[in-house]
Amino acid sequence: MKKRVRKWASLTISGAVIALLAAGCSGGGSESKSSGAGAAQGGASPSAATSAGFAYDGKGPVTDKPGTLKILATNSWYNNVDLAKAPIVQEIAKRAGVTVDWELLAPGTYQDAINPRLAAGRDLPDIVYNTDQDQTMKNIQAGLFVPLNEYIDKYGVNVKKMFEKYPDLKASLTTPDGKIYYLPQLAVTKNYMPLWMVNVKWLEKLSLGEPATLDEFTEMLRKFKTGDPNGNGKADEIPMTMDPKFLGMAFGTSFGLDLSNLFYADDGGKVHYSYYEPAYKEYLAYLNGLYKEGLLESDYASTTSDQVTSKFSQDISGVTFNFSWHQSMTYSPLYKDYDPSKPLIKGIAPLKGPHGDAFYLGRNPITGIFGVSKDAKDPELAFKFLDYASSEEAKEIYAWGLEGQTYTVADGKKQFTEQGKDNDFIQQFGINPVNMPIEQSVDATDVLVAPWHAQLDKEMEKYIKPPYPFIYALAEEASVENTIMPDITTYTTEMEAKFITGKESLDNFDKYLGTLKSMGIEDVLKGRQAQYDRYLAAGK
């Protein structure tokens, strides 16, 4: 690795004299015109830190001198994959002409692990990845990360393009005083979102149609429980199973609530807190009903996604809620009689609730942020690396891998190779590396999943409602939230479980609302409203 970087570096140094020419070349290559314009802009700005004549043009390499960057980020969700050694990650560093010294931690507890380090605030690596988006600006105000505006103006060829493409992102990432501190890692927002999935065979067996309303859904669960849909003569069916983190997302939308982000804005621009809404009582009453009838598992709160998979593989469960991806990539292939041309565990349209609400929640497009730390030895280099790593070129590599290895191009269309379709192989290869500013690609997913799945996904697009945007809080708002919200979080999560399991009667719901009020939820809402108003104003 190191050797190769040296070679690249020496190549570029020897070519430093003709660097301007190189910049010109890249502009005239296969890239679009806007890239050429960006390159010209980058070349025109004076770059004091790098040697004269070298100008970063948005393409690799980002420097003509050997440079090393320390980056703290998450490792793969797969235990047996080390992203620091993954070919895709190494290729990006190689093309950037930078040696990266990765420090990658397990993703599950990543933020908890780095929070004390950020609090200590000393000897931070050059670039730090955060899954917590610093909404209350604690790390920003502590001066842990440097503002990037100047670098974006000078060198942010690709970042600027990204912000042009997604103006909302720029609005989200801009602090109230107009600065930008973090660069985003992006998720697709309208495709392959979490949704309800049902076992089509079970529906056929019981001559049921796909449920369209919440009532039909409940009826379906009852029939799954008693009608022996798996046909083994035993009443071993657990009609519905899911990872409890999806529960609120799954049922909340039928009552018009966003129990995933908790805060949401209505059409009139008013901000609500889902746990503090009258509709939340209906949600609780409904789930309490399911719990009492045994349609919601008694140990629903401790179900793991592995257990969900296991229940499908034993054919004892018929419904779940999870990311769309799992339909044809995880669950359907578990069945021996699965025919890849037809869905088996299939996504359905959102369930219409008692007041006609029917939608699925989109994801916040920002899944993580990269900041250049105050301790960075060469913040300019760190920024340039991030800019390059956010380029379309890099994003192609994240999504598709390397040509000839994971994909081939035929008639101008990319196709994954056999290896490229092998999940284990591509994970080892570093596909969609979570330690990079990736942007998930719908095109790449479309060719990876079963054709019925890709088609179904496009039908679901119209049901996706954008989530509450990410907006920074001012210091006073943040201080109020930091004081009040931790206890409210404890209270609401505890009460939700109690109401659902019937430990607490729903007659006490008004008392619950009163407690929330006395705990100060309205002060938090006031702050959130002010933030949302600022966000709307910034978008105008």
Place this chain on the structure above:
Amino acid sequence: MDNKGIPLRKLIRRDKWLLLMFLPIFLYYFVFCYLPMPGVLIAFKNFVPGHGMFGGDWVGLRWFEQFAHSRYFFRLLRNTFLLAFYPLLFGFWIPILFAICVVEIKNGLFKRFAQTVTYLPHFISTVVVAGMIVNFLSPSDGVVNAWLVKLGMEKINFMMEPDWFRTIFTASGIWQSFGFSSIIYIAAIMGIDPEIYDSGKIDGVGKFRELWHLTLPSLKPTIVILLLLSIGGIMSVNFEKVYLLYNPSTYETADVISTYVYRQGIESKNFSFATAVGLFNSLVSFVLVYFANRMSRRWNEMSLW
């Protein structure tokens, strides 16, 4: 041993191996317990990340007041106390009883077998123990519920019932530790001068009276010291185990000061507040040890200091 009058250097040379054995323990406490102590300063400040413990403004007792006014103050105090007190109440005498039984076992093979089996759980890590508990008690496929159903009883959703948390926590704690804790008592019983028993036999003392009048009084110093130490630890419940076993539906009985500190400090990044709560916890511990020690000195003429 009376060391009065012996110069320090001589003492050190004499006990050098003992001191060397003590060194790692000393280092552990120095590095992990004494070095971080100045950090409590941030309990009285408004800590700003990256500015160190001397940065940020002084806020006096603001965080302590905030905690005292929290709706969870008494619940946390109660849970923390009870989750440490129950294991003490129900678990403290078990190792003593077990040690006495083990010493009485004459069959060497069975004795070693019994000891090994009871020591083993001590070496299982908390994560694994928590996993075992959750699996065994699961209402869908746990062993315990399978038995309950066979006995014609209702399934119990153990991990979701606040009423069960303390029982599960205490019982599993005793199961895990009684064998290992008995070692120190076994050693103490072995160390009792056999002449005491011989003279007892001459006086015609029966087995039970021998136990009551000879063994237990000889164990008294050990028992008192260990009890004192446990009282000192009463406010420091096993954080990992609570964290691994609790969930929002059992917060009622399971949420303790240390888990609250974790959620506040590490998850919500309210470092100053979390430090204040942690410091409060230590103060309560200190007061408890102090009074336990005084009581012991008065009634037993035995104390830590």
